[in-house]
Amino acid sequence: MVRAGLSGAAGSNRRGTRRHAGLEIIERDGHYHIHGTVRVKDRSRRVRHSTGLAAGPALRGAAEEVRRQIEAEIRDELVYGIHPSVPLSAAAEAYLSRRRHRPLNPVDIARIQELDRKFGPRKLSAISEVEWAAYLDARTAGNAPATRERFIDLVMGFLKWCQKRPRSWLRELPAIERNRAARYRPRRRARRIAELTPELIARIVDHAPPHMKGQIAILWATGARVSSILYGCRLCDYLGAPGREQITFHNTKNGLPVVATVDPWCSAVMAEYLAWRGRLHDREGPLFLTDRRKPYSPHPKGGGGQIKTAFRGTIRRAGIALRREALTESAALRRAKRCDEARAHWAAVRAQLEVLAQLTPHWFRHLLATDMATRIIDGMEQGGWLDIRSFKGYSHDVPDRRREAMNARPSPGNSLTRDAQRTRK
Numbered sequence: 001m002v003r004a005g006l007s008g009a010a011g012s013n014r015r016g017t018r019r020h021a022g023l024e025i026i027e028r029d030g031h032y033h034i035h036g037t038v039r040v041k042d043r044s045r046r047v048r049h050s051t052g053l054a055a056g057p058a059l060r061g062a063a064e065e066v067r068r069q070i071e072a073e074i075r076d077e078l079v080y081g082i083h084p085s086v087p088l089s090a091a092a093e094a095y096l097s098r099r100r101h102r103p104l105n106p107v108d109i110a111r112i113q114e115l116d117r118k119f120g121p122r123k124l125s126a127i128s129e130v131e132w133a134a135y136l137d138a139r140t141a142g143n144a145p146a147t148r149e150r151f152i153d154l155v156m157g158f159l160k161w162c163q164k165r166p167r168s169w170l171r172e173l174p175a176i177e178r179n180r181a182a183r184y185r186p187r188r189r190a191r192r193i194a195e196l197t198p199e200l201i202a203r204i205v206d207h208a209p210p211h212m213k214g215q216i217a218i219l220w221a222t223g224a225r226v227s228s229i230l231y232g233c234r235l236c237d238y239l240g241a242p243g244r245e246q247i248t249f250h251n252t253k254n255g256l257p258v259v260a261t262v263d264p265w266c267s268a269v270m271a272e273y274l275a276w277r278g279r280l281h282d283r284e285g286p287l288f289l290t291d292r293r294k295p296y297s298p299h300p301k302g303g304g305g306q307i308k309t310a311f312r313g314t315i316r317r318a319g320i321a322l323r324r325e326a327l328t329e330s331a332a333l334r335r336a337k338r339c340d341e342a343r344a345h346w347a348a349v350r351a352q353l354e355v356l357a358q359l360t361p362h363w364f365r366h367l368l369a370t371d372m373a374t375r376i377i378d379g380m381e382q383g384g385w386l387d388i389r390s391f392k393g394y395s396h397d398v399p400d401r402r403r404e405a406m407n408a409r410p411s412p413g414n415s416l417t418r419d420a421q422r423t424r425k
Contacts, residue, residue: 086169089120125170139151146182149178195355214288218262220368222258223364223383228250231296234283238262260383265412279293319356
């Protein structure tokens with residue numbers, strides 16, 4: 001009987017020390033820890049987690065909130081298959097470092113890093129819909145509707161990636177108010193590409209500073225992006241030998257090198273630029289330099305703006321000269337009693353001035369696609385588009401058929417500057 005009593009006492013002690021189901025807060029080494037097991041039907045999850053909170057009455061409520069969040073996340077995973085959420089900084093790091101066919105451009109990388117600076121340590125599931133809406137409104141305040149929509153597209157794309165399996169870090173996407181009219185290209189204002197004539201381009205080059213002449217000519221000839229021109233080609237990537245003129249861009253949006261042909265007019269302008277640039281022995285140096293003959297430095301936020309001031313100054317000088325010449329010629333026509341011709345001439349010049357006021361470097365990419373519309377394959381290769389990949393074998397050379405197509409384009413060469421003509425001779 002003594003033995004039975006001892007056995008019963010021992011069993012009673014074991015039943016008394018058994019923890020209740022769920023998670024509980026314990027104190028260890030002066031800090032609060034979460035211990036226990038979460039059970040849902042026939043599935044369970046053991047938890048041994050340090051909260052990092054010092055033990056004491058002041059932080060007991062915070063520890064209880066941590067315990068509640070951990071238990072809710074585990075139950076969501078066991079019941080609904082929703083994985084525990086992670087801090088936005090961890091999600092951003094995983095998103096930026098994942099392998100992808102087309103790498104993110106510097107602007108998108110900078111914007112994801114901006115999200116990290118805003119919400120970094122907070123878990124994705126803890127950021128409310130109201131907070132996302134307030135952040136997007138403040139971040140895009142003053143932007144055009146289309147610019148706001150592009151920013152929202154990036155944020156929603158990142159959150160949707162976090163929501164997909166196998167990550168499942170987010171249960172629902174925030175419902176953000178969108179501007180449908182600004183999201184779709186058919187509703188956007190069309191660029192007046194057809195009015196960007198060769199004569200107007202030649203005038204722009206005439207009034208460009210020395211360091212910009214070659215850039216504008218290459219923009220016209222290749223339709224490349226400004227980032228590819230400034231950071232994607234070295235001096236050795238440009239070949240100016242007569243009959244073999246071409247340029248190679250490495251830092252492209254799709255991540256693949258693009259080899260584009262250069263027509264004789266562009267080659268003549270580039271010869272003028274290279275004579276100004278100097279230091280041709282440094283073949284590994286960047287092809288295009290600033291007005292101080294220094295390499296362009298990437299924007300700290302990953303955006304553009306490296307040539308905006310110089311480009312707008314060039315457009316302003318070209319517009320002033322065009323306006324002055326038009327006024328002089330219109331006055332001469334009026335003195336000759338040819339008032340109708342004077343009005344028609346001034347109307348044509350005013351249309352050109354309107355085009356100059358809207359012109360940006362990206363227009364040249366649209367201009368290339370427009371001029372090469374009848375030869376789609378050649379245009380795709382010249383501009384580096386990947387929708388048609390039948391001619392990938394020519395990535396290190398320029399086919400003769402594409403050179404003929406480029407030489408057949410209306411060229412600003414008929415309006416070369418005197419310096420360019422002298423260089424060409």
